[in-house]
Amino acid sequence: MNKRLFGIAALFKTPDEIIRAAKKTVEAGYQKYDVHSPYPVHGIDRAMKLKPSKLGFITLVFGLTGSALALLLMYWTMSVDYPMIIGGKPFFALPAFIPVTFEVTVLLATLATVIGMITFFFRFPENDHPLHDTEYMKKVSRDHFGVVIEASDKHFDESKVREFLSSLHPISLEEIYYSEKETYPVLEPKFVTFLVVVALVTSGVTYFSLNKLLYMQPFTWMMEQPKLNPQQPSTLFADGFGMRTPVQGTVARGFIPYPYMGQNNPTEVLQNPFLPTKENLKLGEAKYLTFCSPCHGNFGDGDSRLRGQFPNPPSLHSSRAREFSDGMIYHIITNGQNIMPSYASQITREERWAIVNYIRVLQRAKNAKSSDLQVVNKETGNNASN
Amino acid sequence: MNIDYSQEAPAIAGRLSLAEIEELVARPLDTKPDRKYFIALSISGSLLLIGAVCLAFSFYYGIGLWGNNQPVGWAVPIVNFVFWVGIGHAGTLISAILFLLRQKWRTGIARFAEAMTIFAVMCAGIFPVIHTGRPWLAGYLLPYPNQHSLWVNFTSPLLWDVFAVSTYFTVSLVFWYIGLIPDFATLRDRTTSKIKKTIYSIFSLGWRHSSRHWQHYEKAYMLLAGFATPLVLSVHTIVSFDFAVSILPGWHTTIFPPYFVAGAIFSGFAMVVTVLVFVRKIFNLENIITMDHLEKMNKVILATGMMVGYAYGMEFFIAWYSGVQAEQFVFINRAFGPYAWAYWIMVSCNVIFPQLFWFRKFRRSIPVMMVIVILVNVGMWFERFVITVTSLHRDFLPSSWAYYTPTIFDMGILLGSFGLFFTLVILFTKSLPVVSISEVKAVAEGAQPTHHGGHHE
Numbered sequence: 001m002n003k004r005l006f007g008i009a010a011l012f013k014t015p016d017e018i019i020r021a022a023k024k025t026v027e028a029g030y031q032k033y034d035v036h037s038p039y040p041v042h043g044i045d046r047a048m049k050l051k052p053s054k055l056g057f058i059t060l061v062f063g064l065t066g067s068a069l070a071l072l073l074m075y076w077t078m079s080v081d082y083p084m085i086i087g088g089k090p091f092f093a094l095p096a097f098i099p100v101t102f103e104v105t106v107l108l109a110t111l112a113t114v115i116g117m118i119t120f121f122f123r124f125p126e127n128d129h130p131l132h133d134t135e136y137m138k139k140v141s142r143d144h145f146g147v148v149i150e151a152s153d154k155h156f157d158e159s160k161v162r163e164f165l166s167s168l169h170p171i172s173l174e175e176i177y178y179s180e181k182e183t184y185p186v187l188e189p190k191f192v193t194f195l196v197v198v199a200l201v202t203s204g205v206t207y208f209s210l211n212k213l214l215y216m217q218p219f220t221w222m223m224e225q226p227k228l229n230p231q232q233p234s235t236l237f238a239d240g241f242g243m244r245t246p247v248q249g250t251v252a253r254g255f256i257p258y259p260y261m262g263q264n265n266p267t268e269v270l271q272n273p274f275l276p277t278k279e280n281l282k283l284g285e286a287k288y289l290t291f292c293s294p295c296h297g298n299f300g301d302g303d304s305r306l307r308g309q310f311p312n313p314p315s316l317h318s319s320r321a322r323e324f325s326d327g328m329i330y331h332i333i334t335n336g337q338n339i340m341p342s343y344a345s346q347i348t349r350e351e352r353w354a355i356v357n358y359i360r361v362l363q364r365a366k367n368a369k370s371s372d373l374q375v376v377n378k379e380t381g382n383n384a385s386n
Numbered sequence: 387m388n389i390d391y392s393q394e395a396p397a398i399a400g401r402l403s404l405a406e407i408e409e410l411v412a413r414p415l416d417t418k419p420d421r422k423y424f425i426a427l428s429i430s431g432s433l434l435l436i437g438a439v440c441l442a443f444s445f446y447y448g449i450g451l452w453g454n455n456q457p458v459g460w461a462v463p464i465v466n467f468v469f470w471v472g473i474g475h476a477g478t479l480i481s482a483i484l485f486l487l488r489q490k491w492r493t494g495i496a497r498f499a500e501a502m503t504i505f506a507v508m509c510a511g512i513f514p515v516i517h518t519g520r521p522w523l524a525g526y527l528l529p530y531p532n533q534h535s536l537w538v539n540f541t542s543p544l545l546w547d548v549f550a551v552s553t554y555f556t557v558s559l560v561f562w563y564i565g566l567i568p569d570f571a572t573l574r575d576r577t578t579s580k581i582k583k584t585i586y587s588i589f590s591l592g593w594r595h596s597s598r599h600w601q602h603y604e605k606a607y608m609l610l611a612g613f614a615t616p617l618v619l620s621v622h623t624i625v626s627f628d629f630a631v632s633i634l635p636g637w638h639t640t641i642f643p644p645y646f647v648a649g650a651i652f653s654g655f656a657m658v659v660t661v662l663v664f665v666r667k668i669f670n671l672e673n674i675i676t677m678d679h680l681e682k683m684n685k686v687i688l689a690t691g692m693m694v695g696y697a698y699g700m701e702f703f704i705a706w707y708s709g710v711q712a713e714q715f716v717f718i719n720r721a722f723g724p725y726a727w728a729y730w731i732m733v734s735c736n737v738i739f740p741q742l743f744w745f746r747k748f749r750r751s752i753p754v755m756m757v758i759v760i761l762v763n764v765g766m767w768f769e770r771f772v773i774t775v776t777s778l779h780r781d782f783l784p785s786s787w788a789y790y791t792p793t794i795f796d797m798g799i800l801l802g803s804f805g806l807f808f809t810l811v812i813l814f815t816k817s818l819p820v821v822s823i824s825e826v827k828a829v830a831e832g833a834q835p836t837h838h839g840g841h842h843e
Contacts, residue, residue: 011503035597038404038572039828040604044836053605077529077537086541096541099624103549106613110557113609114564118591121602126592131503140595141575158641218446219522311841365488 010170018145066108269327284358436803470510475504476654482614636777735765
């Protein structure tokens with residue numbers, strides 16, 4: 001027999017006996033022993049001289065971590081990353097953050113306590129412990145109480161331990177051995193197949209729901225609706241279009257019709273109604289940078305940022321462009337010119353004039369005369385030399 | 387009529403031995419289910435199916451199938467949510483608060499009540515999610531990092547609800563599982579079937595009933611109970627914030643948190659009694675779930691019913707005392723307006739009928755208690771209906787006043803939630819020990835040492 005001994009177990013019938021047995025075992029100087037009972041017996045930790053459980057520390061640390069994390073997250077999202085005033089509260093609205101802080105604290109503390117207890121204090125799962133499947137375990141699981149003195153104890157001596165346990169008048173003694181060959185249930189073919197099947201099913205279901213299911217009715221983000229979307233056909237109207245054009249001559253609110261639309265070289269253009277005030281130029285700059293600079297460059301040099309995806313426009317500093325009247329530039333923006341499209345639908349009338357004024361500024365700045373460097377006469381607003 | 391109240395009645399009747407207790411509790415797990423079981427299961431399954439069909443229709447055609455209208459946008463779905471969350475409060479109360487108060491009688495009913503909590507919260511969770519109309523997008527309720535810096539609104543009570551209900555569910559589940567570990571070990575050691583043994587082994591994690599483990603285990607139970615107690619109070623407080631933090635007359639009151647918590651315990655206990663009366667009969671657990679237990683729960687129902695009644699009265703007083711016209715209108719409208727029928731159902735079921743529990747004879751009579759607790763369940767559903775619908779249906783603008791009637795789909799989904807709840811309960815009774823074996827053993831007669839100079843009474 002080369003079975004390895006784990007320990008010797010003694011069974012008792014009443015809680016009083018087990019308390020006595022535990023006390024005696026401690027007195028005899030054994031340290032590697034354990035007491036088993038179907039439910040916690042009052043006073044057993046005293047009899048065994050166990051130190052109070054330190055589990056509470058895990059709870060404390062993780063509970064505080066939970067509060068701190070929750071507060072930090074709320075502070076960062078609500079006051080740093082995307083500050084937004086809600087209901088007139090400050091960005092860091094502590095009273096309104098209390099409920100979530102409390103819940104996260106409880107959640108983290110509970111989970112940490114339980115997981116910490118199971119993994120760290122119990123070292124579970126442990127289904128291959130030598131005590132499992134013994135007669136002894138079946139009894140203490142039901143209505144008996146027992147002591148096991150383990151072979152790894154310093155003072156362990158088989159005959160002495162037997163003698164000692166017998167002196168406590170147990171109902172039975174049992175030797176408990178390690179199982180003969182080590183088993184690795186994790187490597188069992190059945191278990192491995194099970195894992196593979198679970199993995200396949202999970203990934204299949206995930207793939208299906210994310211890539212197929214969400215594109216089916218009714219999960220399609222309200223895609224299918226009885227109403228007509230723009231550009232959709234309709235059998236209701238004779239022309240088959242879903243969209244309707246307004247009645248001839250309809251004018252949108254705030255819209256002033258442009259009389260020279262579609263003329264390539266208009267003989268007549270509008271007058272610039274706006275003065276190049278500071279605000280007007282600021283507006284012009286902003287709109288120029290947004291709408292014109294991708295093709296014309298930040299300073300109108302024609303250095304397009306489109307890397308050849310669209311033909312480079314000519315410079316706005318040519319003498320031709322400088323000699324355009326304001327109204328002509330306005331015409332080009334409104335009507336477009338050759339391959340440059342019309343911007344009438346994207347830029348309002350006022351913004352277009354502001355851009356014109358801003359282009360004038362660019363042209364003046366790029367073609368500065370030495371007289372421009374002279375001090376401006378504050379009273380007249382003109383250059384001192386003029 | 388000579389009852390000695392100075393000494394506590396034993397938690398278990400009939401002087402059962404430890405082994406007998408185990409036999410009693412584990413018997414349903416060892417025997418094949420009988421016909422009655424399948425009949426019950428098919429009834430609850432049919433209800434569940436009705437709910438599933440109604441839900442499928444609602445998803446396909448949209449929630450326009452429900453009765454919700456302008457101005458009653460929060461209607462039966464929210465009523466059902468609050469109703470089920472409330473039912474879910476009894477379990478944790480019994481397992482945590484009564485544990486901290488060292489009430490030994492809780493051991494017989496704690497496991498069952500906890501299971502009911504979990505199932506009820508599952509039912510509750512369905513409603514806010516389907517109420518959005520697009521439940522498959524519910525993931526956006528959680529704060530997740532994204533390139534738009536788009537975060538959930540942490541100052542909104544509706545988000546607090548997301549955190550409170552999900553935390554409550556998780557903690558209840560963990561609490562329940564922790565209680566089950568020693569029982570799984572016991573079942574593992576007594577079963578002869580190989581498959582069962584494998585399953586029980588996995589769930590018992592290798593529990594060995596070691597005293598060194600029991601010590602940490604009891605500590606953990608204590609800590610968890612300590613956390614679950616404020617948690618259970620916070621959950622219904624936060625649910626009440628959904629209403630109270632708004633500025634709608636009828637909702638905007640400071641009495642809501644305690645009033646909701648009392649109501650939750652009230653309805654939760656009523657539901658626990660409803661189910662336990664059947665369970666103890668069917669599974670012959672009369673000695674473990676004794677008449678004393680039921681009587682104690684009926685006392686709690688009486689007490690919380692009075693608190694709820696007080697809140698009803700107080701709301702009217704404050705409406706009058708505040709001098710706010712809109713507030714006064716809402717309450718007069720509640721009691722005498724178009725929804726007066728709902729209001730008076732609520733008052734009679736919740737406040738008037740439970741008064742019978744003042745009499746010991748009625749507290750200990752199964753038929754009387756059955757009728758009353760079912761009325762309480764009905765009454766508490768109507769309480770939420772009254773709060774939600776009557777406050778909304780006549781808002782500040784008389785031109786938008788409307789009468790709300792739930793549709794057949796609303797009712798179908800409510801039935802479905804009952805189906806889900808009872809299906810889970812029925813499955814639970816046959817697959818897990820409905821009473822905590824180890825806890826009941828610990829309070830059996832002669833289970834604890836007699837003289838150890840110990841620290842217990």
